[in-house]
Amino acid sequence: MALVAVGNSAVADSVLAALRSGVRDFIDLDNADGDAVNIISRALASGNDNGGHASQTRGKVVAVLGARAGVGASTVAVNLSLRAQRAYGATARVMLLDFGIPIADASLYLNQKKEFDLLQAINSLSRIDETFIASAFASHPTGFSLLPMPTQPDRLRQISYDDAVALIGALRRFFPTLVADLGGFADLDFVAAMVRQADEVLLISDPSVGSIVSARSLLQGLAERGVIVGKIRLLLNKYDEALALNAGDVGKRLGVAALSELPHRHVAILQALNQGKALVEASPDDLFSQTIDSVVRQFDWLPAEASVKPKGLVGGLRNLIRR
Numbered sequence: 001m002a003l004v005a006v007g008n009s010a011v012a013d014s015v016l017a018a019l020r021s022g023v024r025d026f027i028d029l030d031n032a033d034g035d036a037v038n039i040i041s042r043a044l045a046s047g048n049d050n051g052g053h054a055s056q057t058r059g060k061v062v063a064v065l066g067a068r069a070g071v072g073a074s075t076v077a078v079n080l081s082l083r084a085q086r087a088y089g090a091t092a093r094v095m096l097l098d099f100g101i102p103i104a105d106a107s108l109y110l111n112q113k114k115e116f117d118l119l120q121a122i123n124s125l126s127r128i129d130e131t132f133i134a135s136a137f138a139s140h141p142t143g144f145s146l147l148p149m150p151t152q153p154d155r156l157r158q159i160s161y162d163d164a165v166a167l168i169g170a171l172r173r174f175f176p177t178l179v180a181d182l183g184g185f186a187d188l189d190f191v192a193a194m195v196r197q198a199d200e201v202l203l204i205s206d207p208s209v210g211s212i213v214s215a216r217s218l219l220q221g222l223a224e225r226g227v228i229v230g231k232i233r234l235l236l237n238k239y240d241e242a243l244a245l246n247a248g249d250v251g252k253r254l255g256v257a258a259l260s261e262l263p264h265r266h267v268a269i270l271q272a273l274n275q276g277k278a279l280v281e282a283s284p285d286d287l288f289s290q291t292i293d294s295v296v297r298q299f300d301w302l303p304a305e306a307s308v309k310p311k312g313l314v315g316g317l318r319n320l321i322r323r
């Protein structure tokens with residue numbers, strides 16, 4: 001059922017903000033003119049709030065945070081999205097929201113040239129349906145959709161927290177998994193707003209002292225903004241055994257649960273990139289790719305087959321037991 005709120009302009013903004021997820025239109029009684037009839041006709045014509053296309057699913061949001069610039073948040077977000085998409089096959093699509101700064105790294109890593117961006121999506125909120133997504137949004141050959149930030153600074157500044165939250169709310173009806181790359185985003189209020197929306201929060205750090213110190217101040221900043229830091233899990237990227245500092249050690253120092261270590265793979269990542277691929281595509285057997293797979297397996301809302309099956313004897317046994 002389409003929802004229409006009725007009130008006067010003094011309360012319109014707050015009512016809309018509070019009910020954004022459920023209300024499609026607002027009739028301003030102080031200034032209704034012919035609007036009321038139009039709005040009610042439109043609501044009745046649409047029949048339901050999803051424009052007749054979206055499913056009732058509420059997509060899960062995976063937020064990827066970077067301790068500081070260059071730790072690998074975009075690399076992780078891109079590789080995770082590819083693996084999550086593989087889990088769905090053709091049954092559904094993953095959405096990669098590239099809030100990362102520098103802008104549009106995910107598009108670069110995926111050799112994606114389509115320019116429809118987050119601000120355009122925000123400005124088209126009421127038009128978003130399957131047809132619109134298929135025609136306007138960039139999509140990777142494997143099937144997942146991608147929204148980069150606008151590259152022009154003046155357009156970038158037009159994106160507010162409320163807009164981004166509303167966009168995620170709208171996209172959740174069409175994408176069962178949304179991966180948000182927040183690496184490099186300096187505005188902590190924005191990051192906190194995104195983390196509050198998230199079902200999974202991955203903090204990417206490398207093992208350097210600088211990154212660990214930055215990770216601590218990021219966590220502190222989020223805690224000060226009321227974020228439940230306990231929901232954040234650490235992925236220690238660029239890990240090298242020789243350093244004798246693993247994800248568990250760093251997680252303990254930061255006071256967050258450790259998920260895993262992603263090995264240092266500078267050359268392999270760049271070689272894959274030069275072929276226009278992410279590492280999970282170019283080298284699925286690499287330990288980095290296998291670790292991404294194990295992270296994706298933890299997203300228990302993905303279809304079971306998605307969970308990319310582990311290889312070898314243990315994997316074979318596990319798959320046999322699953323059947």
Ligand SMILES: Nc1ncnc2c1ncn2[C@@H]1O[C@H](COP(=O)(O)OP(=O)(O)OP(=O)(O)O)[C@@H](O)[C@H]1O
Nearest residue numbers: 069070071072073074075101183184238264265266
């Ligand atoms: N596991 C890894 N091993 C080696 N190099 C890596 C690894 N992960 C990422 N890198 C490299 O680190 C650099 C930064 O990666 P990426 O752009 O993913 O980081 P980021 O946190 O998103 O950075 P930024 O803040 O610049 O957006 C890239 O050159 C990437 O290839």
Ligand SMILES: [Mg+2]
Nearest residue numbers: 074100105183
């Ligand atoms: Mg990045």
